[in-house]
Amino acid sequence: QFAGVAADELVDPRPWCEIVRQWTTFHPEFAYLPRKFKIAINGSTSDRAAIEVHDIGLEPLRNEAGELGFRVLVGGGLGRTPVVGAFINEFLPWQDLLSYLDAILRVYNRYGRRDNKYKARIKILVKALTPEVFAAKVDAEMAHLRGGQTTLTEAEVQRVSRHFVDPQYKALSDQHAELAALDAQHPGFARWRQRNVLAHKKPGYIAVTLSLKPTGVAPGDVTDKQLDAIADLADRYSFGQLRTSHEQNIILADVEQSELFTLWNELRDNGFATPNIGLLTDIICCPGGDFCSLANAKSIPIAESIQRRFDDLDYLFDIGELDLNISGCMNAWRAPPCRPYRRAGRGQER
Numbered sequence: 001q002f003a004g005v006a007a008d009e010l011v012d013p014r015p016w017c018e019i020v021r022q023w024t025t026f027h028p029e030f031a032y033l034p035r036k037f038k039i040a041i042n043g044s045t046s047d048r049a050a051i052e053v054h055d056i057g058l059e060p061l062r063n064e065a066g067e068l069g070f071r072v073l074v075g076g077g078l079g080r081t082p083v084v085g086a087f088i089n090e091f092l093p094w095q096d097l098l099s100y101l102d103a104i105l106r107v108y109n110r111y112g113r114r115d116n117k118y119k120a121r122i123k124i125l126v127k128a129l130t131p132e133v134f135a136a137k138v139d140a141e142m143a144h145l146r147g148g149q150t151t152l153t154e155a156e157v158q159r160v161s162r163h164f165v166d167p168q169y170k171a172l173s174d175q176h177a178e179l180a181a182l183d184a185q186h187p188g189f190a191r192w193r194q195r196n197v198l199a200h201k202k203p204g205y206i207a208v209t210l211s212l213k214p215t216g217v218a219p220g221d222v223t224d225k226q227l228d229a230i231a232d233l234a235d236r237y238s239f240g241q242l243r244t245s246h247e248q249n250i251i252l253a254d255v256e257q258s259e260l261f262t263l264w265n266e267l268r269d270n271g272f273a274t275p276n277i278g279l280l281t282d283i284i285c286c287p288g289g290d291f292c293s294l295a296n297a298k299s300i301p302i303a304e305s306i307q308r309r310f311d312d313l314d315y316l317f318d319i320g321e322l323d324l325n326i327s328g329c330m331n332a333w334r335a336p337p338c339r340p341y342r343r344a345g346r347g348q349e350r
Helices: 013-024 028-032 094-111 122-129 131-145 154-161 176-185 187-196 224-237 257-270 300-309 313-319
Strands: 039-041 056-062 068-074 086-093 197-199 205-210 250-256 324-326 341-343
Touching: 013 039, 013 056, 013 094, 013 154, 028 094, 056 094, 068 094, 086 094, 086 131, 094 122, 094 131, 122 131, 176 187, 176 257, 187 197, 187 205, 187 257, 205 224, 205 257, 224 250, 224 257, 250 257, 300 324
Parallel strands: 039 056, 324 341
Antiparallel strands: 056 068, 068 086, 197 205, 205 250
């Protein structure tokens, strides 16, 4: 949700995601995969893409010579068999990215199980072979693919990158002193700024998270009037753009720091200024048995009960950062197995 704007970003992951998307479209290896297949690419020092629980996870890094590459992780997944993936390549040159992904798919297609759909995910194959053996088989395939047609070039990366242009940023300076003065005068603003903003790569700008987790409302729910208000805020404060996050909140990614206090007041008026991002009541919750035919438990009432029980900001701040995901079935759509506190369907705690 902060791709292209986060201050801690090593690379903008959006062009790389688009390169992978174009590569997968009509790819013959994808026509006969045993099961669904998901690839995650992170761009920052903080993992905001949950790469450890995807079939393939890609983490950018630079070697001692300053060259860009990726750490490659395979075999992650959630659901009834949650697995943290294993790194099989500590530094893959970016030029070999698509070739290496091809090699992984070839190994998966060749050895993946098709006799039992519950055993057909790549996470089961990696565990059965061991990550070391799986990596060796991928390397054997790479011997045939390296330097071939899927080798990426600088021209191709630039071609895709040109589609991800920055908005018309102004030449601004950071407002550290001014914001600190406002913090001293308005404790509520200081608390909100502590939890709901993220440092921006451009001086004078900030990324703002609109919390959709007020007490008594299903996590992530907004009304039609609130959506109109969000659209208006995006037009006036963030180049007409907004983003949704997998935490079920809304992001205004390009807010001028000088307008932050004014924006905060408008967010309070519209119910979006709860300073709980990353705290216990910032719950990720699936629709559960109230709406989903796959669910075997209701998740929204549990989320509401927790919100009401901990409806005290002083208490929440004393507890500190704590993630809570709730899923109404074992498929774990809200990714509970990878959180410190999680609850899944059938009354099971994992």
